[in-house]
Amino acid sequence: MPDIYGILNVGRGALLVQQQAIDITGHNIANVNTPGYSRQRVDMESNEPISLWPGQMGTGVRATEIQRIYDRFLALQINNENQQLGRWEAQKGALERVEMIFDESSEYGLNQAMSEFWNAWQDLAGNPSGQAERVVLLAKSETLTTTFNQIYSALEQIQKDIDTSIEGTIKEINLIAEQIADLNQKIARAEAGRLNANDYRDRRDLLLKQLSSMIDINNFEDSDGKVTILVGGGKPLVEATSSWKLSTERNASGLQDIVWINSDGNSGNITDNISGGKLKGWLETRDVIIPEYLERLNELAGSIISRVNALHSGGYGLDGSTGNDFFTGTSASDIAVNSEIVNDVKKIAAAESAGGVPGDNSNAIAIANLQNELAIHNTATFDSYYNSLVSDVGNEVRKAHVTFEHQSAMITHLDNYRESLSGVSLDEEMINLIKFQHAYEAAAKLIGTVDELLNTVINMV
């Protein structure tokens, strides 16, 4: 019925809706710098019209829903790429530390230590009966063995440090899982009443993004609005309102494995199934890359030990002794100079025959010439084997760098796109503010006019 109260209603509806719009605008402005926030807007729709003569009469405006401007597909894409970004960032960081161990730029690395070791044998050959040359040779040998030991244990230390990072990240993952389960509940409850839980969803999306940088995730939403997250190749981390935990377990090498704990409290090893995120980057460095370097170092040290010992034990020292090993140990971690030689440098066997003592230097020469032999797999000298190891380390770091930069650029591009879509533009909000304010003023004016109309009608009688 087209009556004055109808107009009043229209005015009232308009006021409320514009006020709501200004409210939402205020919310957007307040959250312009909130990470992960998606701008919201009120969807306005005209009310159901009434069929009346001379035509259908509109009945004003109503707010249908508060919408979050958000692209679900884009979010999935970002999370996917984020897993790779997290992985390469972690791998790059860990490898940069490895590279520092092989720092040959200071001229005090293994390359230098090996050169000086072989040179000391040549000096001994120049004066096989000399005490000073023997003492120097001992000192250079100990520098060599210590350098090997140090490089080896520094690499092992990085593995242990990675374990600490892994443990910290697992704790974070568990915390986030709990928070997501909690948000699942809140969102489901709110949306059961058919109200969009926009802010909760924003928060949950942000948590998902954080999670994706730590571990590979597979997530999907059910019809209630709850998100299920699977990690490590399919183990559930969050399902509806429950969350599971990840934990760590020490394995046979003394390093941490990652396990998933099911509802009965039993743990399943998921270390090999993790395919993305920081965890993958760390695990790859700790379990594949570093062990390869350790093995190559051991190969180098072991080769030096066996070749030098073979010649040395066949030679004769100044005191006529023979059959002495020069080095003890079998690998880079335990290589050391034989303590008998440490205690008595006269046992260093420079001579090839017992009768050749003290002038015979041929054993010293033979040992010095080991430097030029293709001693490793008959294809590489000690020096070239080590040099190619250093080169490989450099290459590995470079690769991680380049891949990380590439991923970074891709994520930046996706993030920018998301920001363009869902981000708050203060200029736009200002314009909206003016828009809604004018509408509010006009609606108020309408009500004022209706009031005057009423007055006129009442005073008519």
Add this chain to the structure above:
Amino acid sequence: MRVTNKLMADTVANNLFKNTEHLLKIQNMISSGKRISKPSDDPIGMGKVLDYRKTISSIDQYNRNIARGRSWLDITDSTLGSVDNLLMRAKEIAVSQATGTANKQTREIAAKEMKNIYEQMLQLANTKLGSSYIFAGHKTDTAPFSRDDDYNASYNGDKGDIRIIVGEDTSISINANGEDIFFSKVSVFDVLRDLKDGLQNNDPSAISNQIELLNDALGQVLKVRAEVGAKLNRLEITETYWANFKLNITEMLSQTEDADLTKAITDLTTQEAVYQTSLAISARIIQPSLMNFLR
């Protein structure tokens, strides 16, 4: 495309970071003087650098070895020179005392001189370099030559070869063997002893017999001396070779490892200009907003 404030701010920040990262890299290069400060800067270059360093270290060692060899050969050479002088003197005596102008008295005096020559020869044969006897083969801690009361000399050393490394798998022997010098074709000491005895016994035929033998002895010593000379020559050639080689390798090392300062400084200036421009532009972009213009 919808551009929000955050988008502009983030882009500005990213670009500034890229600029400063580049600036830092150039600064590091200039202050350290090195283009390669860690393996990942240039993995292949790093491998080459390590190779060159090892080569230079080896060359320095070869030079040290050569110096050692030189001192050994030098002293051998000068000792052999003195041996040669002594033998010439002995020959002079033999020649003059074998003639008719000599008599029992002159021969007696000459015999005394021969005794001295013998002792001096013995001393020369037992020359030492540092703590090592140079003519003893491997038995460098014992005097290689000794005599008994009847002036019979014997060699106590062995045939050992003392070598030095002068290149990759290349070594040169630097010692002259005492036996080769004093005991090979002719026994130098026996000749000296027989000459002394001949003089003491006033036996001209015994004396003149020794002249031929002394010639042989001189030839024997000369042969060894020539070998020593050849070895010294070879060492010198090797040393020159290594000096040139090292020059080349050092040049290549520098080219691979060192930063091209001129280029780096030019880059730095350019980068600084880029950075400042981007700062200025960023300021112009992110400052104005609609609110400045609304009343």
